[in-house]
Amino acid sequence: MNKYIIIIFLIFGFTNIFAQVNEQKFKLAESYEKNGDFENASRLYKELLSSDITQEPYFEGYVRSMKAMNRFSDMIPIVKDRLEKVKNVPTFALLGELYWRVGKTSDANDIWEECIKQFEKRPEAYQFIAQTQVTLQLYDKAIKLLKDGRDLIKDKFVFSDLIIKLFIATGNFKEGMPQIYEVFVKDYNLAQAQGRIYALMSSEESNKFIESYLDEKTKQNFNNLMIIELYAWFLRSVNKFEESLNLYVKMDELKNARGGEIYRFAEDSRRDGQYEIAQKAYSKIIDQGRSQPYSQAALYGYARTMEAIIESKASMSVNEANDLIDRYRSIIKDYPGSMHSAESRLRIANLAENILKDYKLAETEYSNLFKERQFPNLASQAGLTLANLYIKNLELEKAEKLYNNIIIQYKNQLYQESLKAEYGLAEILYFNGYSDSASAKFRVLSKNTESDVANDALNKSVFIESNKQLVKALSDFAKAELYLKSEKYDDAILLFRQISKEQSGEDIAELSLKNMIEIEYKRKNYRISADYSEELLKDYPESIYGDFVLMILADNYTKLNDKQNALKYYNEILIKYPRSIYLSETRKKIRLLRDEKL
Numbered sequence: 001m002n003k004y005i006i007i008i009f010l011i012f013g014f015t016n017i018f019a020q021v022n023e024q025k026f027k028l029a030e031s032y033e034k035n036g037d038f039e040n041a042s043r044l045y046k047e048l049l050s051s052d053i054t055q056e057p058y059f060e061g062y063v064r065s066m067k068a069m070n071r072f073s074d075m076i077p078i079v080k081d082r083l084e085k086v087k088n089v090p091t092f093a094l095l096g097e098l099y100w101r102v103g104k105t106s107d108a109n110d111i112w113e114e115c116i117k118q119f120e121k122r123p124e125a126y127q128f129i130a131q132t133q134v135t136l137q138l139y140d141k142a143i144k145l146l147k148d149g150r151d152l153i154k155d156k157f158v159f160s161d162l163i164i165k166l167f168i169a170t171g172n173f174k175e176g177m178p179q180i181y182e183v184f185v186k187d188y189n190l191a192q193a194q195g196r197i198y199a200l201m202s203s204e205e206s207n208k209f210i211e212s213y214l215d216e217k218t219k220q221n222f223n224n225l226m227i228i229e230l231y232a233w234f235l236r237s238v239n240k241f242e243e244s245l246n247l248y249v250k251m252d253e254l255k256n257a258r259g260g261e262i263y264r265f266a267e268d269s270r271r272d273g274q275y276e277i278a279q280k281a282y283s284k285i286i287d288q289g290r291s292q293p294y295s296q297a298a299l300y301g302y303a304r305t306m307e308a309i310i311e312s313k314a315s316m317s318v319n320e321a322n323d324l325i326d327r328y329r330s331i332i333k334d335y336p337g338s339m340h341s342a343e344s345r346l347r348i349a350n351l352a353e354n355i356l357k358d359y360k361l362a363e364t365e366y367s368n369l370f371k372e373r374q375f376p377n378l379a380s381q382a383g384l385t386l387a388n389l390y391i392k393n394l395e396l397e398k399a400e401k402l403y404n405n406i407i408i409q410y411k412n413q414l415y416q417e418s419l420k421a422e423y424g425l426a427e428i429l430y431f432n433g434y435s436d437s438a439s440a441k442f443r444v445l446s447k448n449t450e451s452d453v454a455n456d457a458l459n460k461s462v463f464i465e466s467n468k469q470l471v472k473a474l475s476d477f478a479k480a481e482l483y484l485k486s487e488k489y490d491d492a493i494l495l496f497r498q499i500s501k502e503q504s505g506e507d508i509a510e511l512s513l514k515n516m517i518e519i520e521y522k523r524k525n526y527r528i529s530a531d532y533s534e535e536l537l538k539d540y541p542e543s544i545y546g547d548f549v550l551m552i553l554a555d556n557y558t559k560l561n562d563k564q565n566a567l568k569y570y571n572e573i574l575i576k577y578p579r580s581i582y583l584s585e586t587r588k589k590i591r592l593l594r595d596e597k598l
Contacts, residue, residue, distance in 0.1 A: 022048060026057065033065055041065040046078065053082050063094065072101040089115060089125045093132040100136055116149075123149065123158055130162060139170045157186065168199045173206040177213050188226045194233055207238050218247075225254055232265075241269070241277035249284065259285040259294035266301055275309045290334070300340040303327040307347070321355040342378045345369050349382070353389060362389060370402075373409070380410050380417040387424055391431075392486045400428050416452050419445065423453040430460070431482040433475045439464040467508045473499050477508060480515070489519050510540050514549065521552055530556035547573050547580040554586075558593065567593055 029044035045062035048055065059082060066075045079095045092115035099108035112129050119125035126149035133142040143166050146159040160183050167176030177200060184193040201207055214231040221227045228247050235244035245265060252261035266281035282305065285298035307324055310316045328344035335341050349365035352358040366386035373379045383406045390399035406421040423445055430438035439461050445451060446458035467474045480495035496512040496519075503509040513536040520529035533553035536543060543549065554569035570593070573586045580586070 022051065026061075029061055029065075033061060038065040038068045042069070042071075049078060049082075053078075054085050072098045076102070087118065089119060089122075089128045092118075093129045096129070097132050097136060100138075112145075116145075120152055123153060125149075126159065127162065130159070134166070139166050142166055143170075143172075157183065164196055168196065171200075171202055171206070173200045173202075173209055176200050177210050181213070181217060184230065185227070190226065190230060190233075193230055197230075197234060198237065201237065210234060211238065211240075223254060225251055228254075236268075241274060242280075245277060245281055245284075248281070259288060259292050259298070263294045263297060263301070266298065270301060270305050270308065273308075273312070275305050275312070278305045296331070296335045296338060296340050299327075299331050299334075300343060303331070303344070303347070307351075316351075316355050318356060321351045325351055337374070339375055339378070342369060342372075342375045346378055346382055346385075349385070353385075359389065359393060362386075376410065376413055380406060380414050383409075384417065384420055384424070387421070388485075391424075391428070391482070394482070394486055396428050396431060400425060403428070419448065419451045419453055423457060426457070426460070430464070430478050433478065435464050435468060435474055435478070439468070467506075470503060470506065470508060473503045473506070473508055477512065480512070484515070484519070489523060493519060504539070510536065510543060510545070513539075514545050517549065517552055521556065524559075526556040526559040530560070547577040547582055550576075551582050551586065554589070558589070563593055 025044055025048055029041045029048070032038070032041035032044065042062055042065035045058055045065060048058040049062060053059070062078065063075065066072075076095070076098050079091065079098060083091045083095055092111055096108040096111040096115070099105070099111060112133075115125060115129060126146055130142040130145050133139075133145065143163060146163050146166075150156060150158055160179065164176060164179050164183070167173070167179060177197070180193055180196045180200070184190075197210060200210065211234065214227075214234055218224075218227055218231045228251055232244045232247035232251070235241075235247065245262075248261050248265040251257070252259060255261060262281050262284055266278045266285070269275075269278035269281060279302060282298040282302040285292060285294050286302065289295065303324060306327070307316075310320050310324075325348050328348050331344045332341045345365050346369060349362045349369070352365065353362035363386060366382045366389065369382040370379050370386060383402060387399040387402040387406070390396070390402065403421040403424045407418045407425075410421075411418040422441070426438050426441035426445065429435075429441060442457040442461035442464070446454050446461055448454055451457075464474065467477075476495050476499055480492045480499070483489070483492035483495065493516055496516045499512040500509045500516070503512075513532055517529050517532045517536065520526075520532060530553055533549050533556065536549050537546070537553070550569050550573045554566045554573075557563075557566035557569065567590060570586050570590045573580055573582060577583075
C-alpha cells in the first residue's frame with residue numbers, strides 16, 4: 001500500500017513541476033512576443049504545443065508570432081496537427097487562410113468547404129470563414145458564401161450587416177441598395193440606413209440607381225412616412241432640393257403637422273447654407289397665413305436667411321441692412337411679446353451696431369431687451385453685447401455697472417452668462433491698469449474648468465503673471481488691447497510698436513509685433529503686414545508663433561500677387577513645422593497657387 005501512495009505522490013509531483021515549467025515558459029514566450037522577438041516567442045509556443053496542441057493560449061500565441069514574421073508555410077503542419085484534435089471553425093478557417101496565402105488555393109477551398117459541411121446549420125461558421133476571406137480581400141467569394149449560407153439556413157436577414165458592408169466595399173450598389181432597403185423596412189432604423197446609403201453613393205451611376213430604386217419604392221408605399229423621409233433625405237444629399245421639399249410637403253400633409261415638417265426642412269437647409277431652397281420652404285409656410293402655428297417662426301427664419309445670403313456674397317450695404325431691419329420690425333409689430341419678436345430686436349441691434357454703426361439705436365434695442373427679461377437667454381445675451389459695446393465706445397464705467405447687474409440677475413438662473421460678466425469685470429480691471437487685481441480675478445475664473453471662459457481666463461492670468469515685472473509695458477499693452485476692441489487701430493498700433501521697440505527680446509514685444517501683423521492684415525495693408533511679419537521672423541527666429549506668421553506672410557504675398565514669395569513661405573511651413581495645425585490649409589493654398597485641382 002505504501003508503495004502505491006509513493007507512486008501517486010511522485011506522479012502528482014512531476015505533474016506540478018511540469019505545469020510550473022510550462023507556465024514559466026509561456027510567460028517567457030509572451031514577454032518575447034511583447035518585445036517584438038517573434039522568433040524566440042514562436043519557438044517557445046511551438047515547444048509548449050508539442051506537449052499539448054489543444055491548449056488555446058499556446059496555439060494563439062504561436063499563430064500571432066508566426067503571422068508577424070509572415071511564415072505561413074511553416075505554420076501549416078502545426079495547424080493540420082491541431083485540426084486532427086480540435087475540429088472547430090477557427091482552425092478550419094485558419095488552415096484555409098494559410099493554404100491561400102502560400103498559393104494552394106484549391107486546398108484552401110477544400111478545407112473551407114469541409115468546414116461548411118460539418119457546420120452547415122451554424123451561422124458562425126459562414127461568418128467566421130467569410131471574415132477570413134475578407135482578410136484575404138476575397139470579397140466576392142465571401143459574398144457568395146454568405147448568400148449560400150443564407151439559403152441553407154433559410155433566413156433572408158442572417159449575415160445582413162456583413163453582406164451590406166461587403167457590397168459597400170466592392171461598390172456593388174445594385175445588390176447593396178435592395179439589401180439596405182429590406183433591412184430598413186424591417187426595423188426602420190433611419191440613421192443606419194442613411195449611413196449605409198451614403199457609403200454606396202460613390203458615383204453618378206450609383207446615385208441614379210439609388211434614386212430610381214427609392215423613387216419606385218416610395219410610389220409603391222406612398223403613405224409610408226419612413227420611406228418618404230428616407231427618400232427625401234437622399235434627394236437633399238444629391239442636391240435635388242426642390243424634389244426633396246416636395247416630399248417634405250407630402251410628409252407634412254400625412255402627419256397633419258401644419259407646417260412643422262416644412263419648417264424642419266427650411267431650418268436644416270438654412271443651417272447647411274442652402275439658402276435659396278430654405279427661403280422657398282419658409283415661403284410655403286408664410287403663404288398659408290398667420291393662423292398657421294409656424295408662420296411666425298417662418299417669417300423670422302426667412303429674414304435670417306436673407307441676412308445670411310447678403311453676408312455670404314459680400315459686405316452688407318446700409319440699404320440692405322435697413323431692409324432687413326424693416327422685416328424684423330414687421331415681426332415685432334405682428335407678434336409683440338413673442339420670442340421671435342425678442343430675437344428680431346436682437347438682430348436689429350446687431351445690424352445697427354455692426355453695419356449702420358448707429359450705436360445709439362443699438363444701445364436702445366439692447367438695453368430695452370435686457371430690461372424686459374421675458375426671455376432670460378436673449379436678455380442676458382443683449383446685456384453682455386451691450387456691455388461689450390460700451391467697452392468699444394470706451395465707456396468702461398457703464399460696462400462695469402452693466403456686468404454687475406447681469407451677475408445679480410443671472411447668477412442663479414444662467415450661471416455661464418454670469419461668469420462671462422465676471423470675466424468682463426476682470427478685463428475692465430486689466431484695461432484700467434489694475435493688473436494684480438485682474439490677474440487674481442482671472443485666476444479664480446480659470447479654476448472653474450466647466451466654464452466657457454476658463455481657458456481665456458487662464459491665458460490672461462498667465463500673461464499678466466509672466467509680464468508683471470514690466471509694469472509700464474503691461475499697462476501699455478492693456479491700453480493697446482482696449483484700443484483694439486474699440487477699433488482705434490492707429491492708436492493700438494502706436495502702443496504695440498512702442499512696446500516692441502522698448503522691450504525688444506521679451507515675449508510681450510514679440511506678441512505686440514504679432515498683433516500689429518494681424519491688425520494691418522485685417523485693414524488690408526498687406527505690404528505693411530508683410531514687413532512686420534518678416535521683422536518678427538528675423539528678430540524671433542524661434543518664435544512660438546512661427547508657423548502662424550509664415551502663414552500670414554504667405555497670405556500677404558498672395559494678396560500682393562507675388563506668387564513666388566507666397567509659395568516660398570507656404571513651403572517653409574511644411575519644412576519647418578511638420579506638425580503645424582495649419583498644414584492642411586497650407587497644402588490647399590499651395591495647390592490653388594499652382595492652379596492644381598483641389
